Amino acid sequence: MAAFPYQHHHPLLLDxxxxxNSPIKLPQLPLQLGEMTNASPGFLYYSTPEAIAEASATEAxxxxxxxxxxxAIIVPSGDTKMDYSSSVLVEPHGSEGTTKVQGSMEKKxxxxxxxxxxxxxxxxxxxxxxxxxxxxxxxKAEEVKETKPFEEPPTGYIHVRARRGQATDxxxxxxxxxxxxxxxxxxxxxxxVPGCDKITGKALxxxxxxxxxxxxxxxxxxxxxxxxxVSPVMHDFAVDFNGHVDRQQKIEGMSQASIPVPSVLQxxxxxxxxxxxxxxxDCIMMDPSPFLLHGRGPLDFSQDNGVxxxxxxxxxxxxxxxxxxCSFQ
Amino acid sequence: xxxxxxxxTEEEINELxxxxxxxxxxxxxxxxxxxxxxxxxxxxxxxxxxLHREVDDLSDRLSDLxxxxxxxxxxxxxxxxxxxx
Numbered sequence: 450m451a452a453f454p455y456q457h458h459h460p461l462l463l464d465x466x467x468x469x470n471s472p473i474k475l476p477q478l479p480l481q482l483g484e485m486t487n488a489s490p491g492f493l494y495y496s497t498p499e500a501i502a503e504a505s506a507t508e509a510x511x512x513x514x515x516x517x518x519x520x521a522i523i524v525p526s527g528d529t530k531m532d533y534s535s536s537v538l539v540e541p542h543g544s545e546g547t548t549k550v551q552g553s554m555e556k557k558x559x560x561x562x563x564x565x566x567x568x569x570x571x572x573x574x575x576x577x578x579x580x581x582x583x584x585x586x587x588x589k590a591e592e593v594k595e596t597k598p599f600e601e602p603p604t605g606y607i608h609v610r611a612r613r614g615q616a617t618d619x620x621x622x623x624x625x626x627x628x629x630x631x632x633x634x635x636x637x638x639x640x641x642v643p644g645c646d647k648i649t650g651k652a653l654x655x656x657x658x659x660x661x662x663x664x665x666x667x668x669x670x671x672x673x674x675x676x677x678x679v680s681p682v683m684h685d686f687a688v689d690f691n692g693h694v695d696r697q698q699k700i701e702g703m704s705q706a707s708i709p710v711p712s713v714l715q716x717x718x719x720x721x722x723x724x725x726x727x728x729x730x731d732c733i734m735m736d737p738s739p740f741l742l743h744g745r746g747p748l749d750f751s752q753d754n755g756v757x758x759x760x761x762x763x764x765x766x767x768x769x770x771x772x773x774x775c776s777f778q
Numbered sequence: 779x780x781x782x783x784x785x786x787t788e789e790e791i792n793e794l795x796x797x798x799x800x801x802x803x804x805x806x807x808x809x810x811x812x813x814x815x816x817x818x819x820x821x822x823x824x825x826x827x828x829l830h831r832e833v834d835d836l837s838d839r840l841s842d843l844x845x846x847x848x849x850x851x852x853x854x855x856x857x858x859x860x861x862x863x
Contacts (some may be wrong), residue, residue, distance in 0.1 A: 627816065634819035641826050655794035658822060662801055665829040672836035679843055679856070 798822060837861065 470592045615621070635654060639645045648654050795815055802821055841861055 571826065630816040631819065634816055634823065637823050638819060638826070641823060652794060655791065655798060657796055659801065660800075662822065662826060662829070665826065665833065667799070669829060669832050669836065672833060672840065676836060676839055676843070679840070707840050 615625075637653065638647075638658055640656065644657050645654060645657055648657055795818060799818055802825055803816070844858060844861065
């Protein structure tokens with residue numbers, strides 16, 4: 450019944466124009482009615498024969514997820530790029546924003562009684578929700594915003610549909626969209642930060658992320674210092690370690706996962722030089738911290754050193770120990 | 779209603795977010811008006827990726843340096859130990 454312009458339509462929640470080049474993994478329903486895993490009446494999609502016919506032209510993606518989905522996705526014809534709605538309309542008002550698709554959806558929905566509307570979780574983890582408010586029955590052939598733009602993101606509005614039983618005022622909708630954005634980003638981060646898979650909960654995740662970023666920063670700093678020091682640098686500095694201790698403590702406190710050595714290097718801008726000396730010299734006591742770099746013999750630092758050398762640290766460590774202490778996490 | 783949220787208060791989360799904002803390079807520059815959480819998270823994502831690249835780059839350079847050094851020198855030994863970790 451509906452003259453649906455079969456175009457890719459993804460009234461997903463997007464914050465910025467998002468044009469996925471890869472085939473959209475949205476639960477593409479229309480075609481395979483029969484294939485719907487979820488046979489619940491919750492599916493709304495164009496079940497009209499023409500829709501199916503049309504849809505078959507496009508890459509028909511079977512709806513894989515088992516959740517029922519209530520919003521029809523207009524399958525675009527063939528080559529259109531999946532354009533995730535860029536146009537995100539916060540639509541408390543429904544009609545225009547939700548394309549006719551919705552209008553038709555509504556119809557279908559009405560046809561199947563008691564469809565439970567659930568939000569669909571697309572693989573992109575964007576959820577589409579059915580607008581609770583009754584859409585106009587009018588199948589606007591407008592399709593306007595949502596469907597039309599293939600390449601370019603229309604306006605920048607966010608399409609949101611309220612779930613059944615949820616508040617539909619514009620504030621909660623907007624809030625929900627915002628929350629979804631945030632949780633999606635958190636998921637991305639979860640993938641980036643190692644070891645975050647098991648952590649649930651925003652606060653713990655954020656904590657973990659912060660630690661990881663700090664340790665990465667340390668690592669970078671360390672490596673660059675290393676690089677600077679290893680490249681031949683000929684200086685003749687007397688390094689003064691006095692009064693660097695407290696900074697050292699602070700750095701140590703930061704995160705145990707960070708590289709111990711950088712803390713040494715950080716304490717003094719001319720550290721690298723000192724390090725260089727250390728390398729060429731035979732014995733170095735770099736640091737009054739538990740991280741000992743190196744020691745081959747009696748301490749023979751630059752004369753001026755105020756390094757507090759603990760007795761325990763006077764132990765000679767061979768370079769191999771350095772390896773143990775430096776654990777890049 | 780789950781009581782989970784009460785255990786980890788909204789405030790703690792906000793605090794964490796500000797902390798995150800403070801360690802991101804971008805936000806430090808522009809005085810610290812509180813950016814939206816989602817933007818922060820996105821920046822964090824990009825920042826982590828760029829840090830990864832940097833670490834890789836530095837490691838590559840170190841290993842190149844090692845390749846050109848006399849492998850018996852003390853220099854080489856240290857660089858090697860660095861790369862091993």
